[in-house]
Amino acid sequence: MTVRASIPAFHIPEELNAAAPPERRGIRRDHVKMMVLDRRTGSVAHGLFYQLDDYLRPGDLLVLNASRTIPAVLRGTWSRSGSVLGEDIEIRLASRIDDRTWQALVVSTGIRPLQGDRFAFAGPLAASVTEVVSKSMAILTFSLEGTLLTNQLYALAEPIRYEYISHPWALDYYQTVYASTPGSVEMPSAGRAFSWELLFKLQRRGVGIAYVQLHTGLSYLLDGDGFPDPRRNFESYEVPPDTAEAIMRTKADGGRVIAVGTTVVRALESAADGSGRLASGTGRTNLMIEATTPLRIADGLISGFHEPEASHLELLAAFIDPALLSDAYREAIEYGYLWHEFGDMNVIL
Known part of the structure; x- marks a missing residue:
């Protein structure tokens, strides 16, 4: 079963395509809207992203993608x-x-x-x-x-921009605050809403921070090809030894490993063996994650909102029942959440 077969098609109204960075819409990057989903019940809570600490616990571990966006x-x-x-x-x-x-x-x-x-x-x-x-x-x-x-x-070169972007925004707008190693042709956008202030606040609460690296490839093709199949889209990743150790320690202590972005999920699940042990190292992955894929490492996900045709949406259904996800996405449209790299955030715990 795939999400495309499980989630009814939905339409994203034009006004919900985020055409500009939050900072150019008059708000801080960590003040975008946030929808929090309960993985088990599908219950929905609404807030702003800087309130993320209300939903995380001491002993949880956030895993961020440190890849930096290049002009492509x-x-x-x-x-x-x-x-x-x-x-x-x-x-x-x-x-x-x-x-x-x-x-x-x-x-x-x-x-x-x-x-x-x-x-x-x-x-x-x-x-x-x-x-x-x-x-x-x-x-x-x-x-x-x-x-x-x-x-x-x-x-x-210039950053990749799609038709919903209203202005040729500078490359700096396509970076997370913690991006370090250049290599992504599109921004690992799930982490864009984090500010240093929010990261420090989470650490003071006892939430751990760790980094992986996955250089994102092109997410949309032309000539009717649409969204690429992940199985034909190899992406390079690295899981540092200290990150692998932090993840295994978090799991052993009963904490949750929360992936910030579908890129992080792909990196972690690609580096895990069948018993759920995570190995450090580098590799290239074409892992396809969908509703029936067992998750061995990631316990939660922070992501943006995804188009109905995108494989990213299939990956979300590995975390939450597709029917519950479908209900939540309809509610997100009703509440006016914004889509794409400059849009709002979805937390699944």
């Missing part, structure tokens, strides 16, 4: 066999393969990329198509690698 939209000239196919062509980085190679989405007017095509960007940066993945997705090998490539991305 390039524009350049597309050529094939010496002939120019188009100028100012948009390239969206989708997932990193190695120091100079990325899977990327070519946003074109119907022309399919072919092996050997070349994209020339400003300055010394260029890329060649070394493999075609689909009608709009290709493997690009860049002319620079490592830090040189990263520096050029920061100099030339």
Whole structure:
């Protein structure tokens, strides 16, 4: 059973698409609205995110994704066999393969990329198509690698923005306050509502804080492909030794491990073995989590609100009965909760 088969389709009214960061709507990032769901009963409580400490207990552990968002939209000239196919062509980085190679989405007017095509960007940066993945997705090998490539991305590229975003907001708006290692092409947005003040308040209450890293890939494709299947979308993750130790200690002491974001759930569940032991280390995951998937590590989830077609919504149903989730989402629409990366928060405990 999947959530798509279990949760009736719903419509997100246009006015509930968060088009601007909270700070540009006149509120602090930790004052967005918060809907808290009881995993067992489906009961709903409403509040503001800075009140999160009212719902957590001493001995609980929050696990955050420390990945930092990079500018991932390039524009350049597309050529094939010496002939120019188009100028100012948009390239969206989708997932990193190695120091100079990325899977990327070519946003074109119907022309399919072919092996050997070349994209020339400003300055010394260029890329060649070394493999075609689909009608709009290709493997690009860049002319620079490592830090040189990263520096050029920061100099030339922009953040990925979807059609509901009202303004070309600066990259700083697409970061969590604790982001450290660059690598995500889209913001790990479940953690955006945290402020340092809230994190310190939670620690004073006895709530632990730990970090993993999962570099997010592109969440939406083109040409009718819609949302990518996680099973075909490998993402790199790291679980540090101190985080693995903190999680296992929390579980042994009867505390709850609360994942901040679906990315954290995927990282933790990918790193766990069949007996529920969590191993530290790095890896790449294409784990698909849905309603029937047993959760071995995560006891709770903090997330945003997700579109009905997204696999993220399927993952939520591993935490709470799909029927209860459906009722809660209808209530969220009635209460005017905002969707997407600049929107409101959903806590499932």
